[in-house]
Each structure stands twice: as C-alpha cells, then as structure tokens.
Amino acid sequence: MRTEHAHDKRAQKSDVCTLKTEEASVKAKLQKTHEDQEANDEIRRIVIGDFSIATWYASPYPAEYKQGHELYICERCLKYMRFRQTLEMHRCQEPFPRGRLVYEDASSSLYEVDGKAHTLFCQNLCLLSKLFLDQKTVYYDIGCFLFYVLVAKRRSAPPHTPSFYKSAEPESIEYTFVGYFSKEKSSIEQNNLACILVLPPFRGQSYGQLLIELSYELTKLEGTTGGPEQPLSSQGFHSYRSYWRRAIIQALLGELPSMERYLSRTCGRNPHKGSKRKVECTQRIFSLSRLAQLTGIRTEDVLFTLDDLGLLDFWLGRHVVCISDETIRQVVAERRINPRMRMDPNGLLVDEDDEMHSSSSAESVATSGTNDSANEEEEEEGSDSSSSS
Template identity: 30%
Template sequence: MAELVNSPLGTRPSLGGTPKRRASMKVLMRNVREVVLGNLCFETWYFSPYPDNIIKGSRAKPTDTAVQNLTTLGGDGIKQDGIVCERLYVCPLCFRYTPDEVNYAQHIMFHQEKQKFGELMPVPDSAEKVYEWDGYVVWEVDGEAEKLYCQNLSLFAKLFLEQKSVFFDTGGFRYYVLTYTAQGSKGRGRGRKRASSGVDEPLFKTQVLGFFSKEDLSWDNNNLACILVFPPYQHRQLGQLLMAVSYKLSGWEWEGGIIGGPEKPLSTMGRKAYLRFWSERIARFFMASIFEKTTKRKTGFAREEMTVKDIGDRTGMLAEDVIAALNDMGICDIKPAKRKQKISGENLDTKVINGHSDAEEFEPAKMVVSRAKVLLWIENHKVDLVAPAREEGFLGEWALSDASDEVEEAEDQSDA
C-alpha cells in the first residue's frame, strides 16, 4: 500500500510501486514549490514540465535558449515529495525562468534598461491590441510567430492548471494576454508578498494578469481552449472579462460569424466559472429586453417566451450552454412543444428522407422566463448589469460590428 504524505494540495500517495506507477505519479505531483513573478511570491498548484536540467540547477541562467531545452525533457531528478525546485523566478514580461535569484535580478535589469529608452512592452512587439478600457488591455499574440514567449507562458500556466496539454506546439494557437496599467497610481499593491530580488517598482506599472488561448482552426467552433488569471489577481472578475472577449472574437455578432463556446469537457472550476458567466450574460440579455419592451409599451411585462435557439442566437451562446445556465438559474418554466399542422404526403416523404418519421410537425418548446425571477436572481447574485467587456473598448476589426449596427439602425429608422 502506498504511504501517504502531506501536500499543500491535499493528501497524495508517495512514489512507491512499479516504475510505470512512479512515472505516472510524477505528473500528478508538483515539481516547483513556489514562484516569484515580478515582485510577487506565491505557491504553485500543479506539476509543469519545466526542464529538470534547468530548474534544479543552483546557478542556472535565464532561459534565453529555452526552445532547445524544451524539446529535450527527461531525467529523473525528482525528489520523493515531487519537488525539484523550491523557488522558481519567472520574468513577468517574457516569462523566462531561472531558479537563481541573482540571475533573475540581472535579467530584470535588462528590461529596466529597455524601459529607460521607451523600448519596453509588456508583450512581444508583434502583439496587437484587440481591447482597451480603463487601463485593461487584451493583446493578441500569434503562437507561431512568438513560439518562445507562448511556450514559456504555457509552462507557467500549467503550474496552476490541472488540465492543460499544449506547451510546446503553439503554432496553431492565438494567445490573448490581459495586461493592466494603473491610471496615475504610484503606490504599491496592498497585501502583496515581495521577493528579495532587487526589483524596482517602475517595472510593474504594466502587469500581465492572465490570458486565454484559442485554436486558429477549431472543428468544434471552440472560442477558447485554455484560460487562466494568475493567482494574485483572481477574484476580481478578470476571468469574466476574458470570457467576454473570447465570445466577441468568435464573431457571432455580424454576418459570417460563428456561435461557439469553450473547449469541453470543462474542469470543475472551469464549469463553475462558465456557468456564472453564461448566467450573467443571459440575465443581462433579458434585462435589456425588459427595458426595451417597457419603453415601447409604457408598462412592464411579466414573462418572456423564447426558444433555446432564439436565446442562443441573441446571446451568441450554444444551445447546450443556454440550457445549462437556465437550469442553474431557475428563472424559467418549459412550455411544451405543440402540434403545428398535419403535413402533406409530399412533405411527409421529405421528412422521412431527412430522418423524421413523425407525420406531424411540432413547434419547438419554449422557455417561459419570469421577469420577477430574473430580477430576484440578479439581486441575490449581485450581478453588475454592465457587461465585463465594454463594447467601446474593442479595437480594429472587432469595433466594426458596432459601426455597422449603427448604420443598420439609421437605415431602419429612415425607412420607417
């Protein structure tokens, strides 16, 4: 029987048993105890396939040649508790890494020198802004053009993600990196644990807070493959912001766009986060509908009847995600499908050919959404009626949909 050892993540079996079992257990156990990201020090959660020959060295250099090292993983330098590196220093800009504090400080000074000459960016130079609002910026980074950056970012992310499989083959992905620049704030963040790395505060006026990635070509129309808000910045609704950006980028709001969702299956925490996001998105949609109908009718309405497809089309969500959110919210009842009409023999043949053997056609079931239940759900869950991603913040091609909508509205009004 495996001996149990204590772990910050719970109780885990020690590395006993067969070689095959020991190899599988190495994947489950952390290999880095804590990381220093910029001037923040915090514990890791999961294993990440950092090269052992780099992270267990006492005087290793920052990984300027990490592409070569990343392709030669191996070695059996794992301790009995799984920890190879007690503390790993990770650059908050390029995400290169070293276990040596002195080398880390020298690497940071390199970025500080670039900052003096106005050459410092929080993301690779090739990155493009897709969203900017109130100090928050989302940058699009091409995984093919910036392989080293995306590989290092993925390795860092794996320390906090249980389910992540893409680390090195980043060519078919886009990475959307969230940064924040404090607006006129010179003070240090409260409650942050500083690492003694000789890091000056000006380097962190712009911070990388998290990211999400998506495939360039997804056969399942996934709009997101992986998402992470770094632990020091969690519980600030930043995950909701990244999710909202991912839905905007799927392009469902204009002709030729697609309706998609996150890659499934979701982790337990991922499903919880997405249920909240989907539910809030639906709640905002119905609140906008309430306002619109109240304005036109000069009175409120008690309920709204819509099909799942209608709700999905209006919110840019997959039918399965709409159903999951509505079930979780408990704001509606189901109006059963009813017979539409008896169809003719010719139509019947067509139905049979298409796989429908019923002789009668049915209208789809409708969701009867209660206005009172929507308002109560919003109140109980303290929902901000302002969407996490502001439409005015989208840039470039992503801002074009708003302009086209305004043109269409103007044309409709002129026709009327």
C-alpha cells in the first residue's frame, strides 16, 4: 500500500533534516581529525596527478614519510615519495591502467586488479584510500580481494603539424585515477563491495553511483545477489538508498510479467475466477525473491526499499509488490526519483561465461621487495625541498 501525500512530505523533510545533521557531524569530525593530524605529525596533503588534495584522516604510512606533512604520489603505480623532485625524476614505466578491462564508456573505464598478482600496487592503493576513509580498509592481507579501479579518460590532440601535411597519428587517450571499489573473492555474507573510494576532486560527478551500479552488475552476471559490507557510513547509506530506489523502480516499470501471468504460472489458478472485478492490465505482482533476482540486490535491502517507498503489501502469507504502473510513477514524481542509471549497459565487456574471479596472469608482473625499500630507491639524501600546505 502507498503512504499518503502529506506523510510523504513529512518523511522528505525528515530525511533532509537528518542529512543536514549528519553532514554537520561529518564536518565537525573532519575538523577534529585535521587538528589531531597537526598535533600528531600526520600527512595533511597529497599531490597526485594534477591535483593537490587535503587529507581527511590518518594513514599508516612509514613515519619518515610524514615528517613534511605532504606526500607526492605517482598516479600510475601509486608509489609515495617525500619530495617533488623525486616524483619528477620518477618517470614511471608501470602499466597504467593495469589489470583486466571489464567496463568502458565514452568518459571512463573500469579495470579488475587482483590483489594477489599486483600486491604492491594494491597495498599503495589501500594506504591512499585510508587518507579519506575512516574505516573498512585493509593494508597487507589483500590477496583475497579484487580491486576495481576506475579511471577517467580524456583525449589529447596529436602534436601540431603544418596544415598542408595531414597527420596520420590518432588522438591519444590519457587516463586519470578517479577511485575504486574492492570486494572479497569469496564472501560468506554475499558482500559484493567491501570498500569504495572516489577522490575528492571527482566527487559530485556521479562516479560513486557508477561504482555502485557496476558492483551490482557484476553480481548479476554471477547469478547471485549481494550488497555492501556492513556497517555503512551515513554517506554510504544515502548513496546506496538512492541506488536501491532507482534500481527497484526501474525493475518495476520494466518489461515484467503481469499479475495474471504470474498467478497462473506460480499458483496454477485463474485470478479472475470467483472475483467480482478484473485486475487492471497495468497492475503487476512480484515476490521479493523475484525483485532480488532482477536487480541483484539482497532480499533484506529490497524489503527495506519497498517499505521506504510505501510499495510493500502482504498477500497469501508473504510480502509481495502488487501495484499499478500509474501508482509507481506517482511515487517517482513525489520522491523525485530519477530511474536512469549512470552506467552504459553496452559498456560491460564481460558475460556469464567469463570467470569473474580469475586474474589476468598474462599481464601481471611479479612484484618483490617490501613497500619501504621500493619507495626509497629514488629518494635524494639531504634534500630539503619538502613543503607544507
């Protein structure tokens, strides 16, 4: 059954107030974190690619790399350095992006990186993410995780040539590290996402929603259902609730079986027999398991979302959705839900026949040595060029 319009307005105002309160709490927590960093000699700023970014939390980098309060990170291999000169002399030859391409559209690409095959890169990735995440990160035991690294693409024009000479060189594509999400190779709790990060310069551009959508698309390809590792932060909860609403509304409005076909197939009965009125052709009925199968979302998350939208009913001893398309569209208008997805459905480059948990052994390079020794090879002794923010 659907809640009344006045109740929906009160619920929306309550959600807005709750979100503002949580945002104020997050800002206060970040301010306290920065004060603690200044007192505890932690990293306050990183330079990666074309961006200089203020950090939010402390990360367990080696103590000697925290002395200048600023860290320089190679965008290709995520190796961290103390001085800008060291980064300029680095001239990284590591493959970037690395791993197996699993998704691509006009502006971004997603690569699957095995934590066991690319140990050092994934360790550096986890250390970087801890600067912007308060919890749920791993550092060393990463062999049982897959990392899905998202990069933004931009085209660079070939070098200038005279107008009378037509250059045969195509436009080259440059990649920029945006963020990632990780997942366990085998999760007992059916978690399809363990940790997610989008760097601050790229927030507000729907990259977080793209990562969430892709995590569920990979889950559907595996023929299972899943969800994020619990507990969720306040920001993570609002992001996932937004996605759950869009995915379920899209499934309800899609090409799904009608109520008559559903009853005749599952119950072996005629819905019009003994009934005083016929069911409208636009009215549909679905079980929670059916919606979970269509969306890849865990049943408990489907149940929460339907109840949150006021679309849940109880019929023949179980929870079902029995509602008309017109009512669903009304809920979409009242809640201002945009059912369109961020990802390009034609951008997935994997299917059910692919092994989603296999590593790309042909592309992987064996990595040896410790993290500290690898990062100290190009350090210049006696350099005093490190600068604070």
